[in-house]
Amino acid sequence: MKTVLFSLCDTASLCFPAQKMDNGKASDMIRTGICQENGLTNGFHPPETDIGSCNALGLNGTCNNACGNCSSSSGGGGSSSSSSGGGGGSHNGIENFHHLQEDVHNNGSPPKRCRLRRRMDSGKKNRPPFPWFGMDIGGTLVKLVYFEPKDITAEEEQEEVESLKSIRRYLTSNVAYGDTGIRDVHLELKNLTMCGRKGNLHFIRFPTHDMLGFIQMGRDKNFSSLHTTLCATGGGAYKFEDDFRTVANLELQKLDELDCLIQGLLYVDSVGFNGRPECFFFENPSEPESENCVKRTCCLDNPFPMLLVNIGSGVSVLAVYSKDNYKRITGTSLGGGTFLGLCCLLTGCETFEEALEMAAKGDSSNVDKLVKDIYGGDYERFGLQGSAVASSFGHMMSKEKRDSISKEDLARATLVTITNNIGSIARMCAVNEKIERVVFVGNFLRINTVSTKLLAYAMDFWSKGQLKALFLEHEGYFGAVGAFLELLKMTDDL
Amino acid sequence: MKTVLFSLCDTASLCFPAQKMDNGKASDMIRTGICQENGLTNGFHPPETDIGSCNALGLNGTCNNACGNCSSSSGGGGSSSSSSGGGGGSHNGIENFHHLQEDVHNNGSPPKRCRLRRRMDSGKKNRPPFPWFGMDIGGTLVKLVYFEPKDITAEEEQEEVESLKSIRRYLTSNVAYGDTGIRDVHLELKNLTMCGRKGNLHFIRFPTHDMLGFIQMGRDKNFSSLHTTLCATGGGAYKFEDDFRTVANLELQKLDELDCLIQGLLYVDSVGFNGRPECFFFENPSEPESENCVKRTCCLDNPFPMLLVNIGSGVSVLAVYSKDNYKRITGTSLGGGTFLGLCCLLTGCETFEEALEMAAKGDSSNVDKLVKDIYGGDYERFGLQGSAVASSFGHMMSKEKRDSISKEDLARATLVTITNNIGSIARMCAVNEKIERVVFVGNFLRINTVSTKLLAYAMDFWSKGQLKALFLEHEGYFGAVGAFLELLKMTDDL
Numbered sequence: 004m005k006t007v008l009f010s011l012c013d014t015a016s017l018c019f020p021a022q023k024m025d026n027g028k029a030s031d032m033i034r035t036g037i038c039q040e041n042g043l044t045n046g047f048h049p050p051e052t053d054i055g056s057c058n059a060l061g062l063n064g065t066c067n068n069a070c071g072n073c074s075s076s077s078g079g080g081g082s083s084s085s086s087s088g089g090g091g092g093s094h095n096g097i098e099n100f101h102h103l104q105e106d107v108h109n110n111g112s113p114p115k116r117c118r119l120r121r122r123m124d125s126g127k128k129n130r131p132p133f134p135w136f137g138m139d140i141g142g143t144l145v146k147l148v149y150f151e152p153k154d155i156t157a158e159e160e161q162e163e164v165e166s167l168k169s170i171r172r173y174l175t176s177n178v179a180y181g182d183t184g185i186r187d188v189h190l191e192l193k194n195l196t197m198c199g200r201k202g203n204l205h206f207i208r209f210p211t212h213d214m215l216g217f218i219q220m221g222r223d224k225n226f227s228s229l230h231t232t233l234c235a236t237g238g239g240a241y242k243f244e245d246d247f248r249t250v251a252n253l254e255l256q257k258l259d260e261l262d263c264l265i266q267g268l269l270y271v272d273s274v275g276f277n278g279r280p281e282c283f284f285f286e287n288p289s290e291p292e293s294e295n296c297v298k299r300t301c302c303l304d305n306p307f308p309m310l311l312v313n314i315g316s317g318v319s320v321l322a323v324y325s326k327d328n329y330k331r332i333t334g335t336s337l338g339g340g341t342f343l344g345l346c347c348l349l350t351g352c353e354t355f356e357e358a359l360e361m362a363a364k365g366d367s368s369n370v371d372k373l374v375k376d377i378y379g380g381d382y383e384r385f386g387l388q389g390s391a392v393a394s395s396f397g398h399m400m401s402k403e404k405r406d407s408i409s410k411e412d413l414a415r416a417t418l419v420t421i422t423n424n425i426g427s428i429a430r431m432c433a434v435n436e437k438i439e440r441v442v443f444v445g446n447f448l449r450i451n452t453v454s455t456k457l458l459a460y461a462m463d464f465w466s467k468g469q470l471k472a473l474f475l476e477h478e479g480y481f482g483a484v485g486a487f488l489e490l491l492k493m494t495d496d497l
Numbered sequence: 498m499k500t501v502l503f504s505l506c507d508t509a510s511l512c513f514p515a516q517k518m519d520n521g522k523a524s525d526m527i528r529t530g531i532c533q534e535n536g537l538t539n540g541f542h543p544p545e546t547d548i549g550s551c552n553a554l555g556l557n558g559t560c561n562n563a564c565g566n567c568s569s570s571s572g573g574g575g576s577s578s579s580s581s582g583g584g585g586g587s588h589n590g591i592e593n594f595h596h597l598q599e600d601v602h603n604n605g606s607p608p609k610r611c612r613l614r615r616r617m618d619s620g621k622k623n624r625p626p627f628p629w630f631g632m633d634i635g636g637t638l639v640k641l642v643y644f645e646p647k648d649i650t651a652e653e654e655q656e657e658v659e660s661l662k663s664i665r666r667y668l669t670s671n672v673a674y675g676d677t678g679i680r681d682v683h684l685e686l687k688n689l690t691m692c693g694r695k696g697n698l699h700f701i702r703f704p705t706h707d708m709l710g711f712i713q714m715g716r717d718k719n720f721s722s723l724h725t726t727l728c729a730t731g732g733g734a735y736k737f738e739d740d741f742r743t744v745a746n747l748e749l750q751k752l753d754e755l756d757c758l759i760q761g762l763l764y765v766d767s768v769g770f771n772g773r774p775e776c777f778f779f780e781n782p783s784e785p786e787s788e789n790c791v792k793r794t795c796c797l798d799n800p801f802p803m804l805l806v807n808i809g810s811g812v813s814v815l816a817v818y819s820k821d822n823y824k825r826i827t828g829t830s831l832g833g834g835t836f837l838g839l840c841c842l843l844t845g846c847e848t849f850e851e852a853l854e855m856a857a858k859g860d861s862s863n864v865d866k867l868v869k870d871i872y873g874g875d876y877e878r879f880g881l882q883g884s885a886v887a888s889s890f891g892h893m894m895s896k897e898k899r900d901s902i903s904k905e906d907l908a909r910a911t912l913v914t915i916t917n918n919i920g921s922i923a924r925m926c927a928v929n930e931k932i933e934r935v936v937f938v939g940n941f942l943r944i945n946t947v948s949t950k951l952l953a954y955a956m957d958f959w960s961k962g963q964l965k966a967l968f969l970e971h972e973g974y975f976g977a978v979g980a981f982l983e984l985l986k987m988t989d990d991l
Binding site for chain 1: 635636637706731732733735736737738753755810811825827828829830831832833834835837838839841842843847864865866868870871872873874876878879881885886887888889890891892893894895896899907914917918921922925926929
């Protein structure tokens with residue numbers, strides 16, 4: 004058993020107060036319809052197209068622009084509903100999207116009003132108590148987003164319990180936690196306004212095999228006393244639920260990973276990346292090796308329908324018809340975990356970074372059998388170029404060839420094989436769903452220019468320019484952001 | 498460079514006569530329409546449904562039942578033309594399907610008539626001269642079919658050149674040729690009538706890396722003097738064309754591999770497997786591990802439309818709407834070559850047989866990350882069982898796990914990964930093309946019960962019983978049979 008390498012407590016002492024409050028429940032959420040001026044609403048508007056506050060929406064209102072997303076990311080048909088039948092995957096995430104200034108006088112029983120008043124008096128205004136986290140516990144990595152409030156008043160700071168302060172200081176003053184926790188500083192989203200609070204969103208990851216250590220740390224530091232609701236998505240939210248409960252006395256708010264992925268993606272795209280667009284593509288994708296193939300930012304305005312390809316340990320392919328209507332079309336188990344697992348076996352490398360470094364130096368054509376190796380040239384009749392891969396790893400059945408290749412060649416071939424397979428499946432799905440916009444996300448794409456360019460090339464080439472591959476800067480964090488957004492929808496303690 | 502291991506001449510001396518005749522050309526083929534009673538026509542009728550001879554068809558006739566295939570494999574709508582647009586892959590192979598008794602009095606110039614009479618006098622009756630071969634030079638294996646005439650008269654035997662006799666004796670009295678040539682005796686098709694000759698069809702394979710040795714043998718034994726037309730398909734027909742010409746003075750008749758595949762498949766299915774059906778499926782595919790999952794033969798009556806998945810070194814997926822209308826939908830480079838190449842790298846094995854033996858003993862769940870490894874159970878919302886693979890080789894990024902697995906586990910995981918990926922792509926294609934019958938062929942399936950059962954299971958499970966996986970006994974030989982059939986269509990020397 005691997006020892007726990009990640010700890011939030013390496014430098015900060017978290018002294019939690021004994022006070023224990025109830026965790027909020029999604030089912031307790033109050034549905035009201037008044038958009039808060041500085042609330043989450045703004046999150047769904049790019050700054051330049053902010054429509055401001057929307058009209059009040061009663062509990063039984065029929066307004067489609069539910070609070071929290073008064074419009075889609077920009078004007079004009081953003082919520083086109085697909086004609087091809089949303090299927091089993093539709094969800095109501097956005098409909099519940101509200102974390103609103105509460106009219107206490109019109110709400111609930113006297114005790115309820117009393118509790119509400121207490122929360123508002125304490126400055127919490129029907130927001131969940133700090134700290135605000137969202138967590139995505141995947142097959143390989145745990146992704147954590149943390150909101151650091153930057154508008155803390157002197158009075159508030161005075162009242163703030165020490166443990167909360169410690170968490171904030173520890174997370175924001177470090178970029179590495181223990182041996183394996185990493186903060187992706189370059190991804191930090193600054194000056195967000197969320198639920199009426201201004202602050203920065205931080206992006207942290209650590210390996211899932213350190214999850215139990217993380218939970219034990221939560222127990223040791225009595226994290227449950229902070230009574231924050233822990234919104235978690237990804238398979239680990241289910242797998243580790245009992246551990247959270249029994250070890251750390253924490254109840255998880257479990258959320259579906261694909262719901263979270265979509266909401267997180269739409270949110271981050273809408274707020275942009277510190278004034279720049281979140282989305283990018285490659286110009287001249289048909290020349291991936293040339294300097295003409297340049298990364299360009301773009302806006303994901305009117306993003307529907309989109310094919311969303313999430314490449315984590317495995318791969319899910321979604322057709323997203325509107326912000327609250329999608330279906331999972333297919334998936335493949337040949338994903339980022341396959342790349343890393345095979346690379347470790349074939350090259351003896353230990354990390355994703357190492358595997359990618361090797362792949363960058365290798366030549367897959369020493370490993371793969373190309374069309375020209377079989378045909379002597381192109382297979383013209385079916386438009387297969389001589390340089391296309393006919394059989395991945397096809398040369399490796401020959402001892403002579405095995406003896407002549409490098410580990411770098413093997414790493415490259417593994418990367419190309421996995422990437423092309425995903426590209427091919429994505430292309431088929433896009434054609435079948437008649438969707439031209441293919442958005443690739445997931446941590447497989449992190450620091451992985453080879454794969455992003457290859458996917459851009461493959462989409463362009465095989466569709467004769469019809470399909471466009473898009474990428475997003477916060478690659479693997481959208482599930483965690485989506486979980487975080489769910490926290491903000493919750494009006495706990497009511 | 499590997500030494501040549503395969504030689505037709507190990508035991509027989511091939512003394513070719515000096516006589517050299519022109520090779521026939523497809524473009525020289527005479528189009529007439531009279532079906533020969535004992536000709537190839539019969540090939541396309543299963544014995545029990547033989548319709549006999551069809552009506553005469555003039556050069557400008559409009560009869561759809563071109564000679565050689567007066568009906569499809571059995572009655573009733575066998576040539577349904579798909580409504581979904583044949584696309585680029587349609588071909589005219591069957592339309593040219595004729596090798597017919599010639600009316601010498603109505604044909605051509607006096608010298609031409611003279612040559613024709615000479616050939617008929619020699620008993621050849623406008624058939625290509627023996628030996629009759631068809632060859633499919635793939636990325637990994639060369640597949641060779643050889644027709645052994647069993648109706649040779651005493652007179653004919655006396656006239657037969659020694660070299661021809663030697664070829665026949667050598668091929669039919671051995672089951673292994675050199676170190677790497679193998680005759681699949683169990684696949685021999687007996688008592689066929691083809692072009693008016695009765696005989697047996699033999700199935701032989703050897704590795705493509707021995708191809709140059711095969712060509713050199715052809716030169717050494719002056720194979721070109723036999724003036725047989727060498728019909729070849731597969732990429733190697735193009736790659737090795739120059740070698741055949743310059744080294745052995747042999748002109749190849751190059752044929753498209755997918756055309757040949759389909760014609761060969763339809764032919765073998767129509768004649769059956771020595772009285773038994775060629776086609777089989779698995780009963781109770783949902784219980785692949787149980788003894789209820791039994792192989793059952795079936796007839797591929799009315800086979801259209803069918804999705805044809807050819808798993809060689811790489812994979813092609815075809816939608817076949819009728820005998821002469823198909824399209825290549827997609828392909829994947831993750832095929833049999835990938836399985837063998839990866840297995841060689843991961844386990845140190847050397848052959849396909851060895852790789853499969855190891856795989857049969859392994860457990861892929863030690864290597865792959867399953868849904869339950871991530872979720873702790875099923876991912877119910879999207880119907881993913883806990884036992885489903887979430888990330889192939891996903892456990893292998895952990896050193897601890899790598900140290901705990903066996904080579905057999907790795908071989909099994911490789912086999913399961915490749916097979917499931919093909920199954921998943923095939924399923925998507927079948928759904929999109931609205932085709933329920935999925936026929937898997939190719940040498941990857943040879944002695945590979947794990948994969949055939951897995952494909953049967955996958956088709957059944959993911960389609961909720963809508964899709965049916967079918968298999969054929971002559972797995973990888975259909976391309977070679979198709980090339981052989983093209984030879985029989987040719988009226989050379991005219």
